[in-house]
Amino acid sequence: MSATPSAGLDLRQALNILRATLLMRLRTGGGTRLGRGGKPRGLIFLGIFYAVMGMFVGMLAPKAHVDVFTYALILFAMTFFLGGSMVVSESSQVLFNPSESDILGHRPIHPRTLLLAKSLSLFLLSAGLAVALNLAALVMGTWIVQPVWVFPIVHFVVTLLLALLASGSVVFVYALLTRWVGRERFDSFISWVQVLTTAGLLIGYQVVPRMIQRFRGFRIDSNQPWLPLLPPAWFAALESLMVGVHPTPRLLVMAGLALTVTIGVSWAAVARLSEAYARTLSALSETPATLPRPRADVERRSRPLNPLLAAWLRDPVERGVYRLMRAYMTRDRDVRMRLYPSLATILVFAILPMIESSMNRAGPLFALMFIGMLTNTAMATLKMSPQYAAGDVFRYAPLASSAAIFHGARKAVIVGFVLPAFAMIVPVLWFTVRQHQLLLTILPVLAAMPTLSLINGLVGDYVPLSVPMTIGRQGAMNILYMSLGALAAAGISAVSVLSIRMGWFWPFLAIEVVVLAGIHAVLLRGIRVRPFAAALE
Amino acid sequence: MIRLRDLAKSYGAQTAVRGISLEIPDGELVGLLGPNGAGKTTTIRMMTGMLTPTSGTAEIEGADVVKDPIAVKRVVGYVPESGALFEALTAQEYLRFVASLYAIPEAEADTRIARFAQFFELDEPTLRKPLSSYSKGMRQKVVITSALLHNPRVVLFDEPLNGLDANAALSFKTLITTLAREGKTIVYCSHILDVVERVCDRVIIIHQGAVVADGTVEALKAQAGESSLERVFNRLTGTENLLARAEEFARALSQ
Numbered sequence: 001m002s003a004t005p006s007a008g009l010d011l012r013q014a015l016n017i018l019r020a021t022l023l024m025r026l027r028t029g030g031g032t033r034l035g036r037g038g039k040p041r042g043l044i045f046l047g048i049f050y051a052v053m054g055m056f057v058g059m060l061a062p063k064a065h066v067d068v069f070t071y072a073l074i075l076f077a078m079t080f081f082l083g084g085s086m087v088v089s090e091s092s093q094v095l096f097n098p099s100e101s102d103i104l105g106h107r108p109i110h111p112r113t114l115l116l117a118k119s120l121s122l123f124l125l126s127a128g129l130a131v132a133l134n135l136a137a138l139v140m141g142t143w144i145v146q147p148v149w150v151f152p153i154v155h156f157v158v159t160l161l162l163a164l165l166a167s168g169s170v171v172f173v174y175a176l177l178t179r180w181v182g183r184e185r186f187d188s189f190i191s192w193v194q195v196l197t198t199a200g201l202l203i204g205y206q207v208v209p210r211m212i213q214r215f216r217g218f219r220i221d222s223n224q225p226w227l228p229l230l231p232p233a234w235f236a237a238l239e240s241l242m243v244g245v246h247p248t249p250r251l252l253v254m255a256g257l258a259l260t261v262t263i264g265v266s267w268a269a270v271a272r273l274s275e276a277y278a279r280t281l282s283a284l285s286e287t288p289a290t291l292p293r294p295r296a297d298v299e300r301r302s303r304p305l306n307p308l309l310a311a312w313l314r315d316p317v318e319r320g321v322y323r324l325m326r327a328y329m330t331r332d333r334d335v336r337m338r339l340y341p342s343l344a345t346i347l348v349f350a351i352l353p354m355i356e357s358s359m360n361r362a363g364p365l366f367a368l369m370f371i372g373m374l375t376n377t378a379m380a381t382l383k384m385s386p387q388y389a390a391g392d393v394f395r396y397a398p399l400a401s402s403a404a405i406f407h408g409a410r411k412a413v414i415v416g417f418v419l420p421a422f423a424m425i426v427p428v429l430w431f432t433v434r435q436h437q438l439l440l441t442i443l444p445v446l447a448a449m450p451t452l453s454l455i456n457g458l459v460g461d462y463v464p465l466s467v468p469m470t471i472g473r474q475g476a477m478n479i480l481y482m483s484l485g486a487l488a489a490a491g492i493s494a495v496s497v498l499s500i501r502m503g504w505f506w507p508f509l510a511i512e513v514v515v516l517a518g519i520h521a522v523l524l525r526g527i528r529v530r531p532f533a534a535a536l537e
Numbered sequence: 538m539i540r541l542r543d544l545a546k547s548y549g550a551q552t553a554v555r556g557i558s559l560e561i562p563d564g565e566l567v568g569l570l571g572p573n574g575a576g577k578t579t580t581i582r583m584m585t586g587m588l589t590p591t592s593g594t595a596e597i598e599g600a601d602v603v604k605d606p607i608a609v610k611r612v613v614g615y616v617p618e619s620g621a622l623f624e625a626l627t628a629q630e631y632l633r634f635v636a637s638l639y640a641i642p643e644a645e646a647d648t649r650i651a652r653f654a655q656f657f658e659l660d661e662p663t664l665r666k667p668l669s670s671y672s673k674g675m676r677q678k679v680v681i682t683s684a685l686l687h688n689p690r691v692v693l694f695d696e697p698l699n700g701l702d703a704n705a706a707l708s709f710k711t712l713i714t715t716l717a718r719e720g721k722t723i724v725y726c727s728h729i730l731d732v733v734e735r736v737c738d739r740v741i742i743i744h745q746g747a748v749v750a751d752g753t754v755e756a757l758k759a760q761a762g763e764s765s766l767e768r769v770f771n772r773l774t775g776t777e778n779l780l781a782r783a784e785e786f787a788r789a790l791s792q
Contacts, residue, residue: 320637323630324623331667332625389621393683396585397638398610465623534586534606 009270010113017109017117022124047132050082055136061143068144069251070220072155072239075137076162076232079130084166085201085341087126091170092190092337093469094122096280111278116270119171127163134159145243154242161262162235168266173197175273178280190333195340203348223250234258313411317399321408322415325382325464329416334469338381343421346370350428367429368445371421375453378413384467391466395534402461402532409464410453418449440505441496447513448492451520457527461534538563539584539691539722543593545746546579553579555746556593561724561739563690566717568733569726571743572774577726578618580743581693584724585615597691611639614689618696618726620680624669628659628679631668632686639687646686653682656712657705673700681709691722698729710736734766744774 057078060066066074095118104114134155141151174190181189220227222240227233227250237254241247305313313319328335349367385391394405426442433439456462499508539561546554554576561567571577582588584595586606594601600608623631629650636646654664657678668676677700684692694713698706714736717723727733733740734754742750742757750757750773754766761769771779 316637316640316642320634324626324634327630328623328625335625387621387624389617389619390623392587392617392619392621393635393638395587396610396613396615397635398607399638400607 050132054133058137058140072236111274122167172269317404318408325412385465406462568737576746614684
């Protein structure tokens with residue numbers, strides 16, 4: 001950064017940077033080129049999806065006649081965990097975009113101003129999603145608070161404050177990491193932090209509300225000693241006090257935490273850590289003076305494939321794409337960040353039977369079905385890359401069909417992602433599911449997996465790493481595939497469990513395998529014979 | 538041989554290339570010049586089969602880019618202006634990957650990669666480091682190598698000297714003249730006029746999507762009555778009165 005250390009915060013400059021950022025996001029969806037990024041459809045879809053989801057939760061007010069604290073706690077827990085994971089997944093693109101250094105790094109912008117603009121951008125993203133989630137609740141909350149105009153105003157303000165905590169915490173943690181972690185390890189370190197945080201938030205989103213429900217029912221006593229450990233409870237306390245609930249010491253402490261932690265974390269991130277952030281941002285765009293030593297995994301992947309894989313990947317194009325995808329799945333920060341958190345959802349459904357006995361039957365089936373859909377979510381993830389321009393190589397290479405590209409990517413996902421996920425989840429299910437006979441349902445899912453993995457090849461040519469990354473697209477895509485997975489899970493679980501009970505599980509499995517083999521062959525042929533529409537219009 | 542007939546490309550109401558017709562015989566090294574937005578890259582991308590023309594035809598080595606794009610792509614090598622690479626790969630992995638797209642056997646690909654690496658002074662340990670750690674010039678060497686790996690008969694270079702140092706640029710210029718002597722057809726698209734003037738047999742100037750000049754450097758200079766290619770270019774592409782405009786700009790800054 002070229003700004004002098006004595007220069008202070010320039011609010012007007014920060015707002016100008018923010019305005020330009022928002023304008024770009026609206027025009028390109030967060031991509032860098034107009035036309036290839038398109039409109040922010042992913043973000044719009046996500047907003048609508050969140051609003052619908054919030055409507056179901058919001059119905060608690062008129063249906064269950066909950067008190068303000070319980071109602072607000074459930075809504076804020078959902079907002080914090082869901083909105084938080086979205087902010088975490090988008091934060092690296094917003095905060096650490098190396099190409100931005102060439103545009104802004106040499107301008108007279110104080111690091112504090114730059115970080116403020118970025119933080120505001122993240123805040124607007126989290127606030128937008130938080131408001132979408134709470135839109136219905138704003139109206140439905142009028143059932144439990146009088147006069148009717150109080151709840152919408154208070155809930156709106158507290159929701160914004162919660163969004164500020166979510167975005168402020170993300171900026172704070174990352175800015176802190178820029179102090180501790182050197183440039184060489186930063187890329188790798190930050191991506192694993194993001195993966196783990198997102199996984200933690202997703203697990204929190206599924207597990208915490210169930211634990212609350214299991215132990216306390218729908219009326220949560222705000223004096224529970226463990227509540228101050230949950231940030232959403234702080235905001236529920238603040239909201240309760242603002243709508244006129246009788247103040248108790250516990251409510252006052254939690255409301256105080258909401259205000260002080262939010263303001264403290266946001267201030268510390270921008271005011272105290274901006275210099276370290278600016279140094280790292282600048283360093284990210286630099287080419288290191290000395291090239292790093294080849295890494296062990298790079299050395300390993302340069303070796304010939306083992307005979308089994310070599311036999312499976314006889315086509316040279318398939319083999320080339322397989323190697324490309326495996327490299328991106330292990331080495332690329334953006335791909336890792338978007339790929340691995342989806343495993344958290346599967347893990348959650350596998351461990352749910354331990355927490356909730358009613359999930360003993362459905363939990364493992366959902367976990368397995370999500371594994372079935374894992375190839376599709378991973379394939380969709382691998383279509384996007386900040387280096388999407390390099391994907392043009394597939395367009396000027398002499399390829400008559402995109403089948404080999406698709407199969408190379410699909411096989412990389414199966415070997416490098418789906419099979420390890422399967423190996424991870426089966427032992428977990430063995431421990432958590434009490435009726436081991438239910439584990440037979442693994443087999444119909446296993447049988448469906450190869451056919452399900454062909455879905456991405458059916459809708460147009462599959463060209464990996466060729467689509468620019470846009471804000472919200474990843475989240476929207478995951479929801480779409482996970483919803484498809486949930487629907488399929490409902491169907492397969494019903495038939496599988498029924499067939500086990502009626503004693504015709506094995507004939508059912510045999511019929512399923514024969515039917516799937518037929519569908520598989522038809523799909524493979526369809527993908528193979530379709531000409532590659534490589535030329536752009 | 539490259540043959541373009543009334544090749545045009547429009548995006549809605551905007552016309553990027555308006556009816557270009559030309560022929561480039563085997564072994565000719567042609568410079569394609571034009572100001573920013575003249576339609577050079579669009580023309581080149583249509584010649585690779587990456588972009589569908591709105592009208593007209595383009596034939597490369599007898600194959601039509603729309604009717605038989607695969608045959609065209611087999612014989613064309615392309616260095617894109619973006620210089621984009623898959624940065625999570627090492628140079629060796631990237632070049633092997635590109636070789637796989639042209640069905641070059643791995644052993645043969647390794648031999649060719651080693652030969653190009655030697656030419657561009659990229660040693661074995663450097664080839665095994667991730668492209669994300671390469672300088673711009675080193676990346677450009679990998680991009681050029683990837684375009685030539687399959688020994689194409691036609692090579693299309695879009696701003697190939699981007700990021701190359703003086704020595705690498707000199708090596709590259711020597712390489713393309715050698716390739717042309719061996720019978721390869723080369724289209725060299727650039728803004729750097731003096732390089733084009735020194736290495737190209739023929740120069741084509743495009744302005745506002747149309748060919749405004751086509752001939753040897755000497756013929757163009759004679760036709761325009763100018764002493765250098767730069768002045769011919771300035772005259773044809775409407776960048777005259779430069780001094781007056783510069784003075785006006787400086788005055789506006791000081792006001």
